[in-house]
Amino acid sequence: MPALRTEFCGLTLEHPIVNGSGTFDAIAARRAFGDALLEDFPFAAYVSKTVTLEPRQGNAPPRLWELPAGLINSIGLPNRGLEGYLEHDLPRLAELPVPLIVNVMGFTREEVATLVEAFTAREEVAAIELNVSCPNVKTGLLMGAEPAEVSGLLDLVRPLTRKPLIVKLTPNATNPAAVAQAAQDAGADAVSLINTLRGMALRPGSSEPWLGGRTGGVSGAGVRGVALALLDSVAQRVSVPIIAMGGVQSGADAAALLGAGARLVAVGTESFRDPMAGRRVAGELEERAEKGQLSAILTPASRKIPA
Amino acid sequence: MPALRTEFCGLTLEHPIVNGSGTFDAIAARRAFGDALLEDFPFAAYVSKTVTLEPRQGNAPPRLWELPAGLINSIGLPNRGLEGYLEHDLPRLAELPVPLIVNVMGFTREEVATLVEAFTAREEVAAIELNVSCPNVKTGLLMGAEPAEVSGLLDLVRPLTRKPLIVKLTPNATNPAAVAQAAQDAGADAVSLINTLRGMALRPGSSEPWLGGRTGGVSGAGVRGVALALLDSVAQRVSVPIIAMGGVQSGADAAALLGAGARLVAVGTESFRDPMAGRRVAGELEERAEKGQLSAILTPASRKIPA
Amino acid sequence: MSAVAEGSRRTLAPLGRRRVSVTRRCSYGPYVVIHCHDESAPAPRPGQFYMLASAERWGGGEGERPYLPRALSFLRAPAGTDEVHFFFEDVGPGTARLSELEAGEELWLAGPFGVGFAPPSDGGRALLVGGGVGIAPLAAWQDELGLDADALLGFRDAQHAEGAAVMAAAQLATDDGSAGHHGLVTELLAAELDGGEEATVYACGPPRMLEAVRVMCSERAVPAQLALESGMACGFGACFGCVVATREGYKRLCLDGPVLDAAELLTALTPGAGH
Amino acid sequence: MSAVAEGSRRTLAPLGRRRVSVTRRCSYGPYVVIHCHDESAPAPRPGQFYMLASAERWGGGEGERPYLPRALSFLRAPAGTDEVHFFFEDVGPGTARLSELEAGEELWLAGPFGVGFAPPSDGGRALLVGGGVGIAPLAAWQDELGLDADALLGFRDAQHAEGAAVMAAAQLATDDGSAGHHGLVTELLAAELDGGEEATVYACGPPRMLEAVRVMCSERAVPAQLALESGMACGFGACFGCVVATREGYKRLCLDGPVLDAAELLTALTPGAGH
Ligand SMILES: Cc1cc2nc3c(=O)[nH]c(=O)nc-3n(C[C@H](O)[C@H](O)[C@H](O)COP(=O)(O)OP(=O)(O)OC[C@H]3O[C@@H](n4cnc5c(N)ncnc54)[C@H](O)[C@@H]3O)c2cc1C
Ligand SMILES: Cc1cc2nc3c(=O)[nH]c(=O)nc-3n(C[C@H](O)[C@H](O)[C@H](O)COP(=O)(O)OP(=O)(O)OC[C@H]3O[C@@H](n4cnc5c(N)ncnc54)[C@H](O)[C@@H]3O)c2cc1C
């Protein structure tokens, strides 16, 4: 899709559509769909599910609650941990036909540093996304909600890597734009947004929480308006490229986020409804581009591609 | 509805369903529906739209954007200002068959104090709700996002009135439960939540904001999960009664909020779809009560009513 | 039932919404007409509107909408029946869903809302000017005023002009000349106005048409009443979302309109109007 | 098309979802059967499932749902046809919408997903135990194993027991005794198991039934394969939402199930299962 080719932190991507971390397990999808997946991969880069230092089982089920035009998940970041990821997941993900972005989370800054160092050493990894939607167990503060937490984290990890560092912002904060600014000032190469909104559901007819994790994160079509507002506020504060997401279902939704200042757009929950949603959204964007409907918002300059 | 009778800050309400501020203009509704409205008023107490010290025209249109299962509004708090309200609105609202709760907002603490004093002097007013979803123009901080802002505000206005003071919490904050706690500690009689989430939309096919106010507030069915999570976190922190709202459409939704710790439940956006939604939700709650389905969550104790 | 307030321009709505069934559906070119059986039917005043939503599956359409009810003028509410008719075009997820409804299916209906047209103050001639779906509120008004209320209707093309069949009589204009006058309906209006007879103009249609009518009437000091559109969430004054700018500040179109005196407006180009 | 991986228990799904039409709809008591024309149909393995959503108006139902597609086992995919059949009951907004679909209407279909049943390892007798809609995956399995695969089916009452007509042959039990054995289907199972012959049990049904089957088979050291349910958002391993606890930790039911060896489970009472 030459009309959609986009530069992102030194990577040249075929189109601006990637997946949201944790919403598309390419290894599992290959088990379900076979190698056809590799021949027609839906995303221009692949973002892997959050990796933590130690393995995690994730939260007790139930883990899902359907909302009007949305979903609450309390998955709880199950993953094999750093070692398991390096041994089991990384070789398989390296077979994908697109660049790999690894998403990491730590419960202390030092844990994040360990993860960043480990992935810096791996050439299969094109970029690292920092999931800061968790409390720093040392300060008790939500890492992604406080500018100072993010600065402190980047002061530690920025010197450890020359790979692009992307900070993923949480919407559960008073001032995400200030957090984005802090990330940029402390050397982040990009920011991504939005992670899920805090949400909860009760077991019908009771006052007991439905989700094993008590609360969870809201995503899907219903959060689209919230995502756009946060993108708008962040785009006014930072100059680094932005990966925007939240409720994208169509080329029209992606075009709106690109128009509001995103460099890339991630598709999350919509992949659950349509496993090839990423490809479809990219195709719908391409149609718009061909009709000239994107020219005002998606210029070669905005994609950092020589025309 | 004796099974649903509920005590709230010294008021005895027929049922626990009220309206969200700014989502039902009883004066306008009477023009549209006539006095039939008074004979079958949908709410057990009436919360009026935010009043500011000075009159406001509100934001330029368009003011509405429909979301999947939701709405973004950028109404911009149009109102006649304190004087106009006292002269024009108050006498008409005093004709309603239910207690009147006045919602006020100021851009400085002193403005809020003036409003609180003025309404304290009026016996038509049963309680005062403080809308703190706006920046304090003196500190530049969002009043409702910072515990210290709310404490500071209440330190000033609490001594001015013996009427119940309700602090309306915004979800656009890192820690609304801490704000609720600060409100309780500084003497608030109740808290209400949630006000709208920040949201935005673009004019289709452009990168221009759709709404005259650029951004607006998200409400409706899609925010239900977010409202419940915030209620849960606040109910764990405070002992004052809570008015919960956000996406309530049915007795089931109201029951969930009551089960999660709310004393009253407000219906907002649903009244736009069904002008008598408040009455319907109360009726559905009553049916549940009759079937004994509410007994676990809605005890006389939880309603502060002698059984 | 039909308590009339605010002069004779507003019939009060029955409290709340009611579930009514569609008794007939037919189409005129791209336009759909549905008849609803509305037992509690108070006789609405021409120019008033209702809020409609399908009783089943209002939602799940394009972009996961609709969610809010949609405002539609009534086309006719024939006396002696319990019927109210609507006339609309599929322009988005809400009207798409409404246009699917077949006889026997049900709707949530609230209204009538707003204030309708006022008769020509001097008892003079009435000139009805409609564009596209904007002809809807004019049909009942023409019925009431009688046939000497001349109607001038503009459409995109002959296919759309089939919609004119819902009016008792009319002069036509089409953008492409495929039916009636080749050009804008406002050209027909200019000719009529310049014909000399005193007239009151009643217009409904796309913002650009209304603005042309407004300017034309203002220049000629001809009184005009415009039925405007704006995005509406509630229809009964609850949301403050539907305001249009007037010389006296913003007015809620659902409460103080949808029919406004052209002289009140600085422009009829209301931002974010229906389409 | 039908690439078979993971032994003979998984047919790979065509990439993505596809739009298929309903060719027939019929009902058996409270159960609905729909036939879909699925051209790209790879032959699924009994026990596998698909994710379904109506192509139009998936949404706008009770509580403004559904939004996500719904998991359904296939009932049959008759060889030589391009058809796949589903069997379900209206228990909520998703199945309510699916049960409205008439011949000619369209669905989004993805799958087949998951791993199906494995044949009795010793070539011994197969005992199929189903409860309610849980009989769905057993029909195709019985077809494949042949009639000596005995089926024991439990229903609430005679009306629900009409669903048994989709199976080739079966012993029935109803809770109220209105058809077949008066009592639980697991009572029939106990009698069969205590009859002595070596058997492998294949069961699908409500959590309590599955748990009774699990305990019963475990006590008697009878191998059992249980087709479980859990809430699913995606069906292809993307969301990690459908996990059930096994002796080896949580497993994604859509990827490593829905058929699990009973010996892997500590309990079949999976929290938040379909119903
Ligand atoms: C008083 C009144 C009377 C009316 N009478 C009639 C009538 O008799 N017949 C008739 O056909 N129409 C009538 N209309 C217009 C009608 O209400 C609208 O066409 C209808 O609401 C469109 O809804 P939709 O879902 O089909 O289209 P929408 O998708 O809502 O699109 C309609 C317009 O709304 C805007 N829009 C697009 N997306 C959104 C969004 N997400 N949120 C908000 N706005 C959006 C755009 O400007 C778009 O062009 C009337 C309107 C009013 C106010
Ligand atoms: C592999 C597999 C195969 C299946 N095969 C069949 C089959 O062949 N036939 C068949 O009839 N069924 C089958 N099911 C079950 C079927 O998927 C569910 O019954 C269906 O998803 C229910 O959707 P609903 O919208 O109709 O009901 P829902 O409203 O989703 O209710 C179903 C249950 O979900 C829970 N629930 C309620 N509200 C929510 C909410 N908002 N979010 C999340 N959960 C909620 C409750 O436990 C409720 O009892 C299968 C399930 C799986 C996993």
Ligand SMILES: Cc1cc2nc3c(=O)[nH]c(=O)nc-3n(C[C@H](O)[C@H](O)[C@H](O)COP(=O)(O)O)c2cc1C
């Ligand atoms: C089931 C699920 C799991 C997720 N897991 C992760 C995760 O592991 N790490 C992360 O950074 N974000 C995770 N997310 C957030 C998404 O990447 C994305 O930010 C969010 O879902 C908003 O986009 P959407 O509305 O398109 O889904 C998850 C979201 C969902 C729905």
Ligand SMILES: Cc1cc2nc3c(=O)[nH]c(=O)nc-3n(C[C@H](O)[C@H](O)[C@H](O)COP(=O)(O)O)c2cc1C
């Ligand atoms: C159109 C509109 C106007 C509102 N105006 C006010 C207001 O003036 N003051 C206020 O405190 N809240 C206002 N709100 C917020 C509501 O009172 C309520 O907190 C919010 O809408 C969530 O409830 P809901 O999802 O049921 O609508 C408004 C909401 C809407 C939709």
Ligand code: FES
């Ligand atoms: S449409 Fe809500 S105030 Fe007019």
Ligand code: FES
């Ligand atoms: S349903 Fe999504 S991982 Fe199984």
